[in-house]
Amino acid sequence: MSDAAGATRARLPKQVPYIIGNEACERFSFYGMRNILVQFMVSSVILAYLPESAREGAAKDVFHSFVIGVYFFPLLGGWLSDRYFGKYNTVLWFSLIYCAGHACLALFEDNRNGFYTGLFLIALGSGGIKPLVVSFVGDQFDESNKSLAKVVFDFFYWIINFGSFFASLLMPLFLRSYGPSVAFGIPGLLMLIATVIFWLGRKQYIRVAPTRGEDPDSFYNVARTALTTEAEGQGRPGLRVLQAGVAVAAAMLLCWAFKPAFWPQDFGFVITACLALGALIGFGGVGVSMQLERARGRHSDPAIDSVRAVLRVIIVFALTTPFWSLFDQKASTWVLQGKTMVVPHDQWWWPSFLVKEASQMQALNPLLVMAIIPFNNIVLYPALRRWGFEPTALKRMGWGIAFSGVAWIVAGMIQLSIDGGDPVSLAWQIAPYALLTFGEVLVSATALEFAYSQATQAMKGVIMAFWYLASTFGSLWVLLTNAAVRNDAVISHIAGTGLSENAFLMFFFAVFAFVAAAVFALYARTYPMQDHYRTAAEAA
Structure with a gap:
């Protein structure tokens, strides 16, 4: 085939603009509400029960707890997509949750429970779709047009910052001039538009079926084999390390529940749950690393080497x-x-x-x-x-x-x-x-x-x-x-x-x-x- 013929065949998938449009509106909605959150809470009735001197600290706590949720829930979205529903269905359903969260912010500007429910739903919705949209774009390309994928990914990153720029610039003005219902309502409207745009392309998307956990060389399967395989005369020290991590995590959660005298009073559920998760990741990573070679022979060498690479990358990310x-x-x-x-x-x-x-x-x-x-x-x-x-x-x-x-x-x-x-x-x-x-x-x-x-x-x-x-x-x-x-x-x-x-x-x-x-x-x-x-x- 000639280069000219190949260039003629390399066309942008017609469904990609739906995903790009969805991302532009979604990013505007997210940064629009996120970047006025602290400013709103400090002067709102949401924190009116606190002394004025304590409101800034409380607003920061709420904001960073929200951010923790946004970046934790990708684990849930990725797992549901991979195991059960596929990317399209997971993105669509989490987008609807996302819209409900925005509605709560706009409707419950003076109701603490309603407002916090909205933040939780936005964290769940935004986090749930976060690991999926970019990879869903990649699914739309094949060998005939993969040369255009990099162009689309570059534009994808650009549109994220484009939406963030205008949201960061305009939403504080709407909050100042029209109040929180409008300032939170506009991002909600943009998220609804994002969801509709994504839905409109439903008949044209390439949908890669979920793996349903059937990959024998997945990270989880290799790690489990490494931890459970016995070596004669050596015991299973890596498994013991993991069990120690589970015990530490459970102890932290019990301390949060029963609040013994030595447990810091300001360590609420979010802090405690994150510390427990950190213990599981840290102890589990060390445990798997100690026994990883035991999985060799039961899994492919590239899979085992890649698990070891992931464990090293975790340290880089931790730093x-x-x-x-x-x-x-x-x-x-x-x-x-x-x-x-x-x-x-x-x-x-x-x-x-x-x-x-x-x-x-x-x-x-x-x-x-x-x-x-x-x-x-x-x-x-x-x-x-x-x-x-x-x-x-x-x-x-x-x-x-x-x-x-x-x-x-x-x-x-x-x-x-x-x-x-x-x-x-x-x-x-x-x-x-x-x-x-x-x-x-x-x-x-x-x-x-x-x-x-x-x-x-x-x-x-x-x-x-x-x-x-x-x-x-x-x-x-x-x-x-x-x-x-x-x-x-x-x-x-x-x-x-x-x-x-x-x-x-x-x-x-x-x-x-x-x-x-x-x-x-x-x-x-x-x-x-x-x-x-x-x-x-x-x-x-």
Whole structure:
């Protein structure tokens, strides 16, 4: 077949625009409500039962608990899709749950239980579809048009940031001018439109049947074989480690239920459940690693090697959790800081007709992402290579974590100026937003490239599940820190530094990121890189 004929046949699947349209509206709806959540809660009747001094901390707790749910529920969505319903049905049904959650926010702006129910449903719906939509796009391509897949994926990522940009810019204005019912109702309407668009393409989609757990070389099956296989005279130490993790997790949940005197009172269900999950993953990973070779002979060698690669990647992802603890606070801590700053309407260069609220500064993030990614690929990385420095995936991720720490140093210096009593222009927040976004591109965009190369095709779903959990544990760090600063001894220590609580925590998180970056760099030096991209023969 001639190249011309091949080019003629390579056409964009006509069903892909339905998925792209769905994603654009869904991302607008998600970031539209997410980025006004803290701003709304601080001044709403939802937290009116608390003293005014405690509302900001409570709003941050609610926000980060919500984020934990958003990045935990991909486990459920991915499992239901793979085992039972397939991607299309799972996305559609979770989208309806998503719409119900938005409706609750709009209808129950003054009802705590109704509002929190809405947040739970949005976390469930958004998380449930998160691991599926991108892979569903990939399912629509075959050998005849796979050359167009990269173009679609690039546009897919661009449309996510496009929707996020306009949602972050406009929704604070709607909240300010028309109130929470309208500000939360518009994202709900966009989610309904997203669901309808997705449904309209139902007769044209390629639907890959669920595996129903029948893959004999799946991560779970290989791990189970490794843990349960006995070796003569050696016992099963890995299984004992896993059982210890189960015992620790169960003990944590029992402490939450019965609240013994030694258990911190501020450790609610969300914190406890995340700690228990962390214990299961940590102990389970060590246990499987100890006995993995016992699965050899019962499973294929590539499957066993890929499970080992996944276990190594989990450590890499765990070391990025401090980054996510800093990154997600741009929608909580930084918004609250911005509310104490002065919007520079008197400056000729400030777009006063558009930017009126501190929470709108979050629009800088997607705007800068769309600019930084091409800058890095076209200018920065080639320049570094010319200077003899190869920006490998792990090096980029380590530097990204470090840049997030620099961003929080700058935010802390801004806070010191605010605490000094002088008016501080909101424009100063441009610097930490730019630094944090640069760090995000180095960490987030690179991590997906890195993870894809480290495991076989069958393990890529497991890799993505653990990647989403990195954000869950990032918000857990924030909840643990917020709980700690309610302790009298910690409060006294902060007071002894001469810093305000806000400034102290900003510098604390910066140091946290620098330590994580150093540990990441040490681990990266000994990490054995894999290459599981398809060969030309496999792609042909």
